[in-house]
Amino acid sequence: MSPLSEWTLGSFTGGGITRETYVRGKGPGVVIIHEIPGITPKVIEFADAVVAAGFTVVMPALVGRPGKDISGWYLMQSMARVCVAREFTTWATGESSAVSLFLRDLSRDVHEQCGGPGVGAIGMCFSGGFALGMMVNGHVVAPVLSQPSLPFAVGARRSADLNLSPADLEAVKRRAAEGCQVLGLRFDRDRLVGTRFDSLRRELGDAFIAVEYPSRSKKDHSVLTEHRVDDGVERVLSFLRDKLSP
Numbered sequence: 432m433s434p435l436s437e438w439t440l441g442s443f444t445g446g447g448i449t450r451e452t453y454v455r456g457k458g459p460g461v462v463i464i465h466e467i468p469g470i471t472p473k474v475i476e477f478a479d480a481v482v483a484a485g486f487t488v489v490m491p492a493l494v495g496r497p498g499k500d501i502s503g504w505y506l507m508q509s510m511a512r513v514c515v516a517r518e519f520t521t522w523a524t525g526e527s528s529a530v531s532l533f534l535r536d537l538s539r540d541v542h543e544q545c546g547g548p549g550v551g552a553i554g555m556c557f558s559g560g561f562a563l564g565m566m567v568n569g570h571v572v573a574p575v576l577s578q579p580s581l582p583f584a585v586g587a588r589r590s591a592d593l594n595l596s597p598a599d600l601e602a603v604k605r606r607a608a609e610g611c612q613v614l615g616l617r618f619d620r621d622r623l624v625g626t627r628f629d630s631l632r633r634e635l636g637d638a639f640i641a642v643e644y645p646s647r648s649k650k651d652h653s654v655l656t657e658h659r660v661d662d663g664v665e666r667v668l669s670f671l672r673d674k675l676s677p
């Protein structure tokens with residue numbers, strides 16, 4: 432049986448981009464943006480936990496084959512796709528990815544469908560910064576950044592960059608100043624995250640809630656999925672309940 436057998440397949444078009452979506456649950460809406468290589472069984476396991484906590488989860492499929500398990504070759508294929516696709520900003524600094532427009536439109540649609548005080552947005556790895564960019568849309572009131580890793584952390588400037596244009600960064604800072612908190616999770620020796628947590632602390636101040644776990648090995652990266660920390664999952668669920676539940 433496919434791990435997505437209980438999910439409803441659909442599609443959404445926004446920002447000039449069309450992608451498949453997988454929907455499940457009832458309650459306030461949460462957009463979960465998968466990591467590389469795609470919507471793997473571990474991503475689905477985490478999404479199921481969010482559904483079980485009382486939320487409607489919408490997962491757009493940005494790259495990869497939904498439901499396919501992780502492997503070295505699959506990782507390389509998806510990474511290559513992300514590197515060449517125009518909708519992802521993988522190297523440039525001071526730019527928002529084109530897919531951010533798609534995700535903002537999606538979050539608006541999810542809020543219209545689900546109601547409630549707003550929408551949660553959870554980004555992981557290459558999509559971590561996308562959840563931050565979705566704050567430009569006032570519908571997103573519970574942004575979560577798990578190991579944000581774009582642009583690729585090569586050099587001090589890219590390591591610190593938040594994958595946002597100057598205008599979008601100012602909009603995010605305004606939302607933060609108005610009280611919209613941002614939850615960030617990472618392993619403390621994860622080089623892929625670079626120095627972005629320092630940037631987030633500097634730009635967002637007390638609105639940024641940093642949760643950092645001791646790295647157990649050099650491979651630790653995916654806090655909520657492949658290298659899951661149960662406390663991290665609970666911190667995310669608590670954050671969503673606090674911001675989205677009446």
